[in-house]
Amino acid sequence: MRACEVHFDLDTRCNYRCVYCPNFDSPDAPKGPLSLAGFGRAMACLSRICWHVFLSCAGEPLLHPDLRDMLASVHKRLGHTDTTLVTNGYLLDHARRDLVLSSGLSRLLVSIDSVDPERYRSLCGTGPDALARVTSNVERLIQERGRRRWPKVTVAAIAMRSTLPGLAAVAQWACDAGLDGMRVQWLAPCGRPGMGAEVVGGDSPETRDALRRVRQTLRSRGLHFDCPSDSGRAKARSVLAGAALMRNPVEYLVFSARMFLRSRRPRPCRMAGLSLTMLPDYSLHLCPQSVGAVGDASADPAPLLAARIRAGTRALRRQAATECRECRFRTL
Numbered sequence: 001m002r003a004c005e006v007h008f009d010l011d012t013r014c015n016y017r018c019v020y021c022p023n024f025d026s027p028d029a030p031k032g033p034l035s036l037a038g039f040g041r042a043m044a045c046l047s048r049i050c051w052h053v054f055l056s057c058a059g060e061p062l063l064h065p066d067l068r069d070m071l072a073s074v075h076k077r078l079g080h081t082d083t084t085l086v087t088n089g090y091l092l093d094h095a096r097r098d099l100v101l102s103s104g105l106s107r108l109l110v111s112i113d114s115v116d117p118e119r120y121r122s123l124c125g126t127g128p129d130a131l132a133r134v135t136s137n138v139e140r141l142i143q144e145r146g147r148r149r150w151p152k153v154t155v156a157a158i159a160m161r162s163t164l165p166g167l168a169a170v171a172q173w174a175c176d177a178g179l180d181g182m183r184v185q186w187l188a189p190c191g192r193p194g195m196g197a198e199v200v201g202g203d204s205p206e207t208r209d210a211l212r213r214v215r216q217t218l219r220s221r222g223l224h225f226d227c228p229s230d231s232g233r234a235k236a237r238s239v240l241a242g243a244a245l246m247r248n249p250v251e252y253l254v255f256s257a258r259m260f261l262r263s264r265r266p267r268p269c270r271m272a273g274l275s276l277t278m279l280p281d282y283s284l285h286l287c288p289q290s291v292g293a294v295g296d297a298s299a300d301p302a303p304l305l306a307a308r309i310r311a312g313t314r315a316l317r318r319q320a321a322t323e324c325r326e327c328r329f330r331t332l
């Protein structure tokens, strides 16, 4: 059974300027499309180690100039792996919708934090017509998907002080547009000016009330709610129902159980060795903070990388890396 999931960016550039994004104004972050050379080998390797591959995390994947070839390679090499593409949806025009629908992706996650055009514009740094264009693109994609089973299409929203009151409206739009579900995530601390005040606690009455309204809205139309809690009955229900949206439901459930058990014993954290990162040079790392390189996914054999992942995780358990001291995943 494949134990890990991996995150990487098909393209680290972005056409948006979201207020909470730690990457767009970072001079250190590499910018550009992932190279096609080595991509097929890397995907073949990941398909043996990972049950789930995220093809984007911080950048906008639809900007990639060779998107057709990249998705064809994903289709060929990752046919039995869950594959998720995260996009802001602005570039999801007719040609790209065709690519997405024929790519064999299992999930498309469209980021929409608010369906209020003015709030959307101020959060994402876009022009005034961006929200209408995004929602129209997604609604057309759903129509064009027709009776196809994949990809499942889910909206992803960040829960923060300014979006909480409007999350139920995002859920209502998802219901009306015929999406498969909604994912709500906590705002990650990003160190950008003014964003500290946007962080909301999961236990505050306003958060609980906002999430309850989202849950009720989605449930009334049978959509899946991927809730942001780490544990508890709501999370357990969310995980069990989420299996229906996965190509590999058993591996998903085992992975979720392992993450939950790790969260009870955070040594060094629940991510290391389970949630990997691949950088644009195809180097594979043990965790989302790119700690602990285990090798080159485009060159090293999968069994060697799997052995290094196990050894690296054990080593981190004995002695945390310097980066772990300040890492938010250590305190989850």
Ligand code: SF4
Pocket: 268, 269, 270, 271, 272, 287, 288, 289, 290, 291, 316, 320, 321, 323, 324, 325, 327, 328, 329, 330
């Ligand atoms: S830096 Fe350390 S605590 Fe943070 S995700 Fe990586 S291994 Fe876990």
